[in-house]
Amino acid sequence: MNAPRKRTVILISGRGSNMAALIDAAADPAFPAEIVGVISDQPNALGLGIAASRGVATKVIARADHASKDAHDVAIDAALATFGAEIVALAGYMRLLTTEFVEKWQGRMINIHPALLPSFKGLDTHGRALDAGIRVHGCTVHFVTPAMDDGPIIAQAAVPVLIDDDEPTLSARVLKAEHRLYPLALRLFAEGKVRMDGNRTAFSGFAETTSHDTVAAPSPAREEVDLEQLARITP
């Protein structure tokens, strides 16, 4: 008999394209996580309509309706309890969570960040990547710890930075990778192949021959990279 699917709630603030990727992956009954709810701190978040159209329960918990940041996060925590959440997936949730909240959910809360951490923490990752002139960029799924964009890394996907890239082209390439990476990472976590162990991510249950392929390079790069061009500009 299959293990029960892990009840997962997604926190969003906006567009919700990563949320949609997770919901779509979890539409497969064999996927080890079930998306039981979406919480937004923004009443007008586009993702709310997308979630509702896919039959996922949504809840708005706006900061403005709460006296303090603490009270806001307490309300989110209460909603998570109501949903029976076992996993929290941040997907473009644009507000820093309180240390109390993070510590309560530590090891059970994951986030996607549009850069190869630990480089480019914070906002405007694509613009800063272009300014820095890096030739390989990407995205990271990691466990959430109190320091921003700092927790143990679960999975990363790399994409090339092409010489004629601008922010729109680069962010679109990374976003496409995000939509493949996040479901992969949630699957690994929900099925118990990754867990947070102190300051690290512990991996288990991988077949020797597939682990590197699955965890480190889940192929969005392979699909698009012009390796010759990358090699020419990356001595």
Ligand code: GRF
């Ligand atoms: C994504 O780039 C994600 O990595 C970052 O915020 C963005 C959210 O986009 N944390 P979306 O709402 O998932 O479309």
